[in-house]
Amino acid sequence: MRRRWFPLFASAGLALTVAAFGLSATASAATWTESHITGLSGSLRKGEGVWLELPWTILWELGPIVPGAPLDPRAVERLANGNTLVTSRDSRGVYEVTPQKTITWSYTTADDPLLVPFHATRLPSGNTLIVDRWQETVIEVDPSGNVVWRYGVPDDPNTQWEDDTELPDPGELIDPFHVVRLPNGNTLIAENQACTVIEVRSSDYVAGLPNDGYTADSIVWQYGVTHELAKDHGYAVPYLDWPKYAVRLANGNTLIADEAASAVLEVTPAGAIAWSYGQRGVAGSGPGQLNEPASAERLADGTTLISDGKNNRSIRVNAAGEIVWEFSATSPLGLEDAGLSGPRRTSPTGTGSVLIADEGNDRLIELGRAPTGLATSGPIDCGLPGARKRFQSINVTVDAPSGTAYAVSYSVDSGQWKTLGGSALPSSTYGKLIRYRVTFTTTRADASPRLLGVSISYVPAPAQQPSSGGSGTGSGGRYPWGGGTLWGSGSGSGTGGSKQGGTGYYGTSSAVPGTGIDGATSVQRGWSLTSTTYGGDASSRPSSAPAPALGGLLALGVVYVVGACSVPLGTIVSHIAQR
Numbered sequence: 176m177r178r179r180w181f182p183l184f185a186s187a188g189l190a191l192t193v194a195a196f197g198l199s200a201t202a203s204a205a206t207w208t209e210s211h212i213t214g215l216s217g218s219l220r221k222g223e224g225v226w227l228e229l230p231w232t233i234l235w236e237l238g239p240i241v242p243g244a245p246l247d248p249r250a251v252e253r254l255a256n257g258n259t260l261v262t263s264r265d266s267r268g269v270y271e272v273t274p275q276k277t278i279t280w281s282y283t284t285a286d287d288p289l290l291v292p293f294h295a296t297r298l299p300s301g302n303t304l305i306v307d308r309w310q311e312t313v314i315e316v317d318p319s320g321n322v323v324w325r326y327g328v329p330d331d332p333n334t335q336w337e338d339d340t341e342l343p344d345p346g347e348l349i350d351p352f353h354v355v356r357l358p359n360g361n362t363l364i365a366e367n368q369a370c371t372v373i374e375v376r377s378s379d380y381v382a383g384l385p386n387d388g389y390t391a392d393s394i395v396w397q398y399g400v401t402h403e404l405a406k407d408h409g410y411a412v413p414y415l416d417w418p419k420y421a422v423r424l425a426n427g428n429t430l431i432a433d434e435a436a437s438a439v440l441e442v443t444p445a446g447a448i449a450w451s452y453g454q455r456g457v458a459g460s461g462p463g464q465l466n467e468p469a470s471a472e473r474l475a476d477g478t479t480l481i482s483d484g485k486n487n488r489s490i491r492v493n494a495a496g497e498i499v500w501e502f503s504a505t506s507p508l509g510l511e512d513a514g515l516s517g518p519r520r521t522s523p524t525g526t527g528s529v530l531i532a533d534e535g536n537d538r539l540i541e542l543g544r545a546p547t548g549l550a551t552s553g554p555i556d557c558g559l560p561g562a563r564k565r566f567q568s569i570n571v572t573v574d575a576p577s578g579t580a581y582a583v584s585y586s587v588d589s590g591q592w593k594t595l596g597g598s599a600l601p602s603s604t605y606g607k608l609i610r611y612r613v614t615f616t617t618t619r620a621d622a623s624p625r626l627l628g629v630s631i632s633y634v635p636a637p638a639q640q641p642s643s644g645g646s647g648t649g650s651g652g653r654y655p656w657g658g659g660t661l662w663g664s665g666s667g668s669g670t671g672g673s674k675q676g677g678t679g680y681y682g683t684s685s686a687v688p689g690t691g692i693d694g695a696t697s698v699q700r701g702w703s704l705t706s707t708t709y710g711g712d713a714s715s716r717p718s719s720a721p722a723p724a725l726g727g728l729l730a731l732g733v734v735y736v737v738g739a740c741s742v743p744l745g746t747i748v749s750h751i752a753q754r
Contacts, residue, residue: 204567207557209629218548219615220509222625226574229548229615229623231508234528235259235541240278241266248532248539250294250353253524260303261532261539262295269295269305286320289329294353304354304362311348313364325387326362326375327351342401343369346389349401353420353470361395365421365431370414371399372421372431398429398442405436410455413446420470432471432481437464439471439481452479452492460486463496469519480529482518489521489531502531502542527621543620550626554589554608557633565636566604569595569611572628578619581626586610605636 209215212227219227237259239246247265254260258279259272268283269292282305284290291309298304302317312327327348343349349369356362362375374396381388398413399405405414416435423429424441428449431440438453453465460466466485473479478491478499488503504514516535523529528543557564566587573581583595587606609631615624 204632204634205557207555207631207633209552212626212628215550215552217550217612218545219550219613219626220548225627227550227613227626229544229546229617231510231542232545233510233512233540234543234620235274235539237261237272237276237539238537239266240270240272240276241268245537246539247537248534249292249519250296251520251522251530251532251539252296253522253528253530254297255525259530259539260295260297262292262305264291264293267291269303271297280318282316282320286316293351296355298356304356306351306354306364308351311351313348313351313354313362324377324380325382326364326377326380326389328387340402344386345391345393346386352418355422357423363421363423363429365418367417367419367434369399369401370403370405370416370418371397371401372415372418372429373397396444398431398446405433406456410436412448413442415440419468422472424473430471430473430479432468434467434469434484437466437468439465439468439479441473450494452481452496458485470521472521472523474523480521480523482521482531484517484519487515487517487535489515489518489529502529508542524620527619529621544617544623546618546620547614547616549612549614551612552610552629554610555631556608557631559635561607563605563607563636564633565602566600566606566609567632567634568598568600570598570630570632571611571613571626573613573624573626575624576619576622579615579617579622579624581616581624582614584612584614586612 213221213225215227218230220230222228237246240261241263244263244266246261247263248261249264250260250262252260254271257274259274260269261272262269266283267290268281270278270283271280272278282290282292282295282303287307289310290307292305293308294306296304298315302315302323304313304315306313307329310327310329312325312329314322315324317323326346328344328346348364348366350367351364352367353365354362356377357374360377362377363372364375365372373394375389376393376395379389379393399415399418400413403414405411405416408414415431415433417433418431419434420432421429428441428443431442433440433455436453436455437458438451438455440448441450443449452463453468454463457464458466465481465483467483468481469484470482471479474491478493480489480491482489486503488501488506490498490502491500493499502508502515507514513536515531515533517533518531519534520532521529522531524541526543528541530539530541533540556562566585569583569585571581571583575581584592585595585600586592587604587609589608590606592612611629611631613626613629615626617623
């Protein structure tokens with residue numbers, strides 16, 4: 176019985192020493208940082224800065240809808256029911272078209288043989304305002320095509336120009352181009368070659384009366400002087416050249432696209448210019464310049480969408496006059512598209528997309544962000560090729576505006592993709608390689624999240640993940656007196672699971688220390704951490720290289736001391752036991 180004391184003593188002492196080593200030799204946590212965000216594969220695209228975002232795409236496109244006639248779009252508007260109202264000059268009609276490109280309503284030469292429409296807009300009542308340029312009239316028609324309101328006496332298109340050099344009579348128009356119904360019930364009309372924008376009291380209309388009931392007082396506001404070009408007056412207030420478009424803003428000002436003056440103006444009710452874009456009287460494509468703008472729309476964020484006709488582009492400019500968005504042949508937003516040719520309208524939709532009447536290309540296009548997209552990394556070893564790790568977290572930096580969202584998933588050692596909730600990974604996430612995937616979605620066609628950065632936190636892990644299980648017995652873990660391994664390999668089984676004994680901490684089958692991340696020798700709990708490169712630039716290196724803790728080195732020293740004293744200590748104990 177006494178001969179068993181020493182084996183028990185030695186085994187217990189060595190077990191305590193190894194346990195101390197295991198507790199104190201935990202590697203330091205490290206962080207790997209993605210240094211090439213814009214190089215990730217997938218459908219996300221590089222933004223204006225170092226980030227990835229959802230790409231722009233053509234969400235919808237419309238070509239000819241009347242057999243034998245080009246579309247020739249002059250105006251476009253997305254309706255509340257999701258259909259699109261398009262005004263086509265050459266096919267001489269106004270059409271309501273479904274997303275499937277079916278015509279559900281129209282007003283054409285079948286309703287008015289002389290119709291040549293240039294603009295149309297749907298009213299909250301369901302009626303439609305239509306500008307007939309050649310007949311020099313604006314009409315309001317109900318869903319059945321009946322004219323229920325009008326301003327401007329219809330002219331014979333063959334003789335319409337004969338009295339255009341004279342001052343108009345009450346209720347008469349000269350070259351109308353654009354119309355909107357104001358919240359107060361009045362009607363705002365841009366008269367192109369009359370050089371004016373007028374606000375008409377709509378309620379004065381009485382069919383059958385002289386001049387349809389209109390008088391000189393029916394025009395309650397006007398900007399511009401009839402037949403007086405701004406260029407002939409040094410572009411002084413309140414002159415215009417040829418205004419193609421006018422809308423009333425929420426602040427009470429009026430936004431006007433003055434095509435011939437190559438400028439967009441915001442004018443106050445008193446006639447002062449509150450804001451402008453374009454160098455009046457100078458057509459150009461340089462900074463702050465336009466070339467025959469055909470329309471202008473103020474957006475909720477204060478920017479302005481402009482159809483810059485002869486520059487063949489649609490642009491969005493901020494209050495400071497900086498272009499913050501452009502679609503053209505030279506700026507196609509990453510699309511494989513020819514761009515625009517003489518755009519007539521650039522109209523925002525309720526979902527944030529942009530409808531463009533691309534007249535020169537006989538089409539309508541709707542531009543917006545793709546509703547979904549993803550970016551996927553390649554296999555990442557975190558700068559430790561071949562080494563096993565416990566991955567702790569994936570931290571994704573995303574700027575996600577309202578209406579947008581993102582999700583993160585990951586795959587370890589080519590395993591299945593798993594969704595990550597938050598940033599922390601499950602504690603059982605062990606492997607040599609990890610991949611991540613970021614998925615973006617948006618319900619706003621004008622907004623996308625921005626992927627700014629990704630980092631992965633990890634710690635080196637044992638060569639084999641400890642398995643869970645109950646107690647068990649096995650052979651192979653003995654301590655030989657005469658030499659060999661200090662702590663041999665072995666196997667065992669027990670209740671609830673089984674495990675395979677790992678390679679010894681030090682001995683004939685121990686791991687060989689290797690050259691570490693920064694040139695220092697590095698051994699972590701019996702496996703070598705050897706790295707020669709990170710596969711990226713210096714910024715992708717771990718923020719703190721894995722290394723043994725000081726306590727672990729001290730514990731290792733204790734193991735050496737115990738080993739050195741084991742033989743003489745064993746002899747003494749043996750002699751005592753034999754007595």
